[in-house]
Amino acid sequence: MSAASILVVDDEADIRSLVKEILSEEGYEVEVASNGAEARSLRQRQQPDLILLDIWMPDVDGITLLREWSTTTDDVCPVVMMSGHGTVETAVEATRLGAVDFVEKPLSIAKLLRTVERGLGDARSRRAAGRLLASGTAVPVGKSQSMQQLRSELTRIAAGNSAVLLQGEHGSGREAFARFLHDHSARAAKPFVVMVASALRESDAEAMLFGRAGDDAAAGLLEQAGDGTLFINELGDLPAGAQRCLQGVLESDSFMRLGETKARPLRARLVSSAQPDIELGTGNGVRRDLLAHLNVVVVRVPPLREYAEDVPDLLRHYVDRLVDAEGLKFRRFGVAAQNRLRNYPWPGNVQELRSMVRRLLTQAGSEEITLEEIERELAQAAPLGETLVKQDLLALGLREAREHFERAYLQQQLLLCHGKVGQLAKRVGMERTHLYRKLRALGVDFRSGTDDGDA
DSSP, X not given: OOOOEEEEEOSOHHHHHHHHHHHHHTTOEEEEESSHHHHHHHHHHHOOSEEEEESOOSSSOHHHHHHHHHHHOOOOOOEEEEESSOOHHHHHXXXXXXXXXXXXXXXXXXXXXXXXXXXXHHHHHHHHHHHHHHHHHTSOOOOSHHHHHXXXXXXXXXXXXXXXXXXXXXXXXXXXXXXXXXHTSTTTTSOEEEEEGGGOOTTTHHHHHHXXXXXXXXXXXXXXXXXXXXXXXXXXXXXXXXXXXXXXXXXXXXXXXXXXXXXXXXXXXXXXXXXXXXXSOGGGOXXXXXXXXXXXXXXXXXXXXXXXXXXXXXXXXXXXXXXHHHOOOOOEEOHHHHHHHHTSOOTTXXXXXXXXXXXXXXXXXXXXXXXXXXXXXXXXXXXXXXXXXXXXXXXXXXXXXXXXXXXXXXXXXXXXXXXXXXXXXXXXXXXXXXXXXXXXXXXXXXXXXXXXXXX
C-alpha cells in the first residue's frame, strides 16, 4: 500500500522544513507550498490525502483558500488548519467550511502527529463518501420534467464525441452533470480529469496543460485525460495564456510536452462549464475562436428554483447519502420545512441545498427538522442583493415583501423603457400621476431619464 501524501502550506520556510522532516520520517510523502498560488497548483496536480494549511499567508489567507476549495471542488480531501494566533471566530469559520481540525503554533510534534493520524484515518471513509456522493450526484435527481429532459439530453449527447459546454449558475451541479455525461459514454472506463480554470496561472499554464519533458518529466492535464474526458471548470476564469495554448491545441488537434519536439495527438473529449452569459459578449474575457471550438454542443443546466418540485427528493437524497457516507445522525425534514424550502429561491442552487443538509445533520436536535430550524438557517443566508427571482421574499413581512417586489419590478421596467415614465405608465398599466407617486414612495430614481411622453 502506498504511503499517504500530505501537502503542507505555510509561508514560513522553517515551519515547512520542520513539518516535512517530521512527517517524512514517519513514512509520509510530503509536498510543501509557500503560498496560496503554489498550494492551488500542487493540490490540482497531486490530489493529496491530507492538507495542513496555514491561516496567515502573504497572497491569500487560509480561510479564503479553504472557502474557495469548498465551493469549487467536489473532492473530500481533509484539511487541518494551522495558526500561531488564531481566534475562536476563525476556528469556527474553518470548521464551518469543512476543516477537520485546528492546531496551534508553536507546533507540538506529538499533537501534530496525532492530528495527522486522525485526519488520515478519517480520510479513507471521507474519500469513500466522496465516491458515494459523486455517484449519486452524477445522476440528476428528481422527477420533474426539467430533470427528465436533462437526463435524456445528456444520455443522447454522451454517444458522440463533440465538445460540450454546460451553461448554468454557480452551484447548479455542472460538474456532476459532466460526470454523468462521461459515465454514459464509451469513455466511461477512461479518466475523468478536472481542470479548475482559476487554478491556472499565466506562468505555469503551458506546463499544466502540456506537461514537461526532461529530468522533471510530468504529464499535463491533456495527457492525463488520455482517451477520457477533460472537464474545464468555469471557462470564464481561464487566463489569457491558457486560452491561447488551448486554442492552438484545438486548431492542430495535438500538443507537445515542454522540451519535446514530437507532437502528441489530442484524444480526450473536452467538456466545459460556464456562466449563462458566456456567449453574450466579449466582457467575459473568453476568446471567440476558443468558444467556437468548445460550444459545439450547448446544454443548459437549470437553476434549482426552476425545478423546485424536486426539492423534497433532493433533501431525502442528500440525507441518505450523508448518513451512509459520513456517519452523520439521521434526521428527516418535516412537511412544513419541506414546503418552506420548496418556496426558497436557492441562489446557491443544489450546492447550497447540500451544504444546508450537512449543517442540519451535524447539529444537535430531534429527528425531525422543523420549520423553526429552517427559518434560522435561512436568516443567516446572504442579504437581499440578488436579482428578484433569487430573493427570499417569504422571509419578509407582507408589506416589506410587496415593496421589495414593486421596487425591483418598476426599476427593471423603467430600464426597458429607457427611463421614460410615459412609456412605463403604458407598459405597466398605471395612470401617470399615480405612477409618479408610487416611484417616489419606493425611492426609485426616474429623474435621470428623459420623459418625452409617448416617444
